[in-house]
Amino acid sequence: MASNTRVVLKSQRYGKDRVRLVKVIRGDNGWQDVVELTVRVLLEGDFETSYTHADNSLVVATDSMKNTVYVLAKQSNHVGRPELFAQELGRHFLDTYSHVSTAHVRILQHRWARMNVQGRLHPHSFRRDGDDKRVCEAHVSRTDHSRYRVDISSGISQLLVLKTTGSSFTNFVRDRFTTLPETTDRILSTVVEAEWRFHPAYLTAGANAREDRLTDIDYDEVYQAARNITLNVFAEDNSASVQATLYRMAQQIIEVAPDVDQVYYALPNKHVFTVNLEPFGLKNTGSDATIFMPFDDPSGLITATVVRKSAAKL
Numbered sequence: 001m002a003s004n005t006r007v008v009l010k011s012q013r014y015g016k017d018r019v020r021l022v023k024v025i026r027g028d029n030g031w032q033d034v035v036e037l038t039v040r041v042l043l044e045g046d047f048e049t050s051y052t053h054a055d056n057s058l059v060v061a062t063d064s065m066k067n068t069v070y071v072l073a074k075q076s077n078h079v080g081r082p083e084l085f086a087q088e089l090g091r092h093f094l095d096t097y098s099h100v101s102t103a104h105v106r107i108l109q110h111r112w113a114r115m116n117v118q119g120r121l122h123p124h125s126f127r128r129d130g131d132d133k134r135v136c137e138a139h140v141s142r143t144d145h146s147r148y149r150v151d152i153s154s155g156i157s158q159l160l161v162l163k164t165t166g167s168s169f170t171n172f173v174r175d176r177f178t179t180l181p182e183t184t185d186r187i188l189s190t191v192v193e194a195e196w197r198f199h200p201a202y203l204t205a206g207a208n209a210r211e212d213r214l215t216d217i218d219y220d221e222v223y224q225a226a227r228n229i230t231l232n233v234f235a236e237d238n239s240a241s242v243q244a245t246l247y248r249m250a251q252q253i254i255e256v257a258p259d260v261d262q263v264y265y266a267l268p269n270k271h272v273f274t275v276n277l278e279p280f281g282l283k284n285t286g287s288d289a290t291i292f293m294p295f296d297d298p299s300g301l302i303t304a305t306v307v308r309k310s311a312a313k314l
């Protein structure tokens with residue numbers, strides 16, 4: 001019965017995920033840098049027959065994609081700027097394989113901060129100074145013979161934050177399903193997922209194109225600004241809700257970054273509730289609340305996409 005069902009392949013992309021890479025960048029006088037990335041490359045293009053006719057003749061092995069990541073990482077000066085390295089990788093696949101229409105590259109950058117040893121920055125030792133990751137995606141597509149369209153987004157993943165006051169939640173719907181009391185003072189905690197999208201760019205195609213090979217946006221500056229805004233707004237905002245705090249973060253990123261036209265946040269509300277210590281004759285409510293219990297599940301999940309007004313009108 002199933003074999004008579006008529007189907008079509010609607011979309012497909014494939015590639016290598018979780019390619020892990022550490023690059024050591026050797027400077028002068030024993031000064032070294034380190035970059036750690038996890039890379040995903042997915043290709044879109046004329047690969048339909050590999051799905052529909054078991055024909056692998058156009059398939060670029062995902063193993064070769066993994067090798068390509070290492071070869072380009074060796075040759076590139078941009079591994080420490082993941083948005084640029086992602087563009088380079090994407091362009092490479094389009095330059096090399098004419099049947100690839102879009103390369104989707106996603107890079108996670110893990111944090112390594114230079115150690116400070118006895119008041120001096122150490123030349124070759126580093127420590128992990130946070131579990132959050134810098135994320136970027138480059139989608140490089142063929143437009144016509146001479147140009148590629150490049151869509152870049154960057155973001156923050158898994159930035160865990162908590163504040164012990166400066167957060168309220170009142171005035172919400174009260175009906176027969178409501179048990180949550182209003183509060184003007186609560187713990188607020190979330191694990192930030194953020195993504196900001198840059199205007200699309202158009203670059204000259206072809207392996208030999210010397211100029212116009214990468215966009216010239218200062219992605220590092222935008223990343224630092226967005227991370228600082230996220231932390232500062234979280235800390236400083238007298239939060240009426242996760243929703244209101246999220247909106248302020250996104251608004252400020254769009255205000256300071258003219259190349260960004262869209263910001264997305266997903267903020268789980270990692271609930272931390274007071275423990276009832278009344279049975280033990282202890283006051284643990286209101287301004288006496290000092291003992292709390294974190295709850296992993298369930299959590300709220302507040303998400304929004306905020307766009308620049310001119311872009312919203314289009």
Ligand SMILES: O=c1[nH]c(=O)c2[nH]c(=O)[nH]c2[nH]1
Binds near residue numbers: 169180241242269300
């Ligand atoms: O900031 C919040 N937003 C909500 O939508 C919500 N819902 C809830 O139970 N607690 C909270 N907190």
